[in-house]
């Protein structure tokens with residue numbers, strides 16, 4: 001992927017990983033549009049940066065995505081990179097019947113949001129020079145935790161969809177998967193101040209180094225995410241499920 005001179009849309013760019021990516025790509029000489037539901041968070045993310053822009057979208061809502069895509073291409077016809085980063089994570093219990101609103105919101109936001117927005121922009125991107133799509137999945141796509149089963153399933157689906165997209169768009173759009181491990185953001189309440197997750201700055205440093213590889217790897221996997229990403233290939237999947245779930249239970253007991 002080209003590292004400068006792009007026009008990049010980052011969904012969920014008002015906080016956490018999206019905001020950190022937006023700042024790094026801006027500072028490398030790219031125009032960056034950050035999108036999310038909260039205009040105030042987006043404006044704070046921009047600060048005084050001259051080549052950043054904010055646009056609102058609710059990625060859970062198909063009508064909002066269609067309206068957003070039209071406004072986006074009108075305002076930024078040079079758009080050549082899409083980063084599908086917006087996401088939510090809710091904890092759930094599987095051992096009793098429950099209302100499924102959280103599960104539905106995660107499928108709509110994490111999976112259908114990525115599918116719908118990509119669908120709205122693919123015809124534009126596929127005729128652009130230097131086009132790229134970056135889908136943000138998770139280490140939990142590869143080894144699930146029992147406390148967040150729907151979240152893990154949406155991320156496994158994003159991984160699968162990304163593999164298919166990469167093959168379908170070969171030669172037209174570079175398709176990259178970014179696989180974060182547990183990182184200090186407010187994806188779940190209190191996560192940004194817990195000591196276990198990787199500090200956001202360290203994570204983004206590693207991510208940007210990997211992005212600058214020539215060619216950019218198809219999957220951006222920082223050191224801490226390798227434990228999950230490679231578990232199955234290294235024949236230690238069952239052990240990884242057990243270790244990760246034990247670690248998760250202990251971390252949340254002391255949180």
Ligand SMILES: NC(=O)c1ccc[n+]([C@@H]2O[C@H](COP(=O)([O-])OP(=O)(O)OC[C@H]3O[C@@H](n4cnc5c(N)ncnc54)[C@H](OP(=O)(O)O)[C@@H]3O)[C@@H](O)[C@H]2O)c1
Nearest residue numbers: 012015016017036037038058059086087138182183185187
């Ligand atoms: N942090 C981790 O440990 C971790 C690990 C693996 C993967 N990830 C993934 O990394 C991505 C970024 O998460 P993060 O950790 O940076 O958490 P975060 O700070 O909570 O960021 C999530 C972003 O998504 C946006 N968003 C959520 N629902 C949306 C909607 N309906 N429409 C538009 N935007 C929406 C939020 O903006 P608004 O609220 O303003 O809409 C927010 O800026 C997510 O896909 C997450 O699953 C994170």
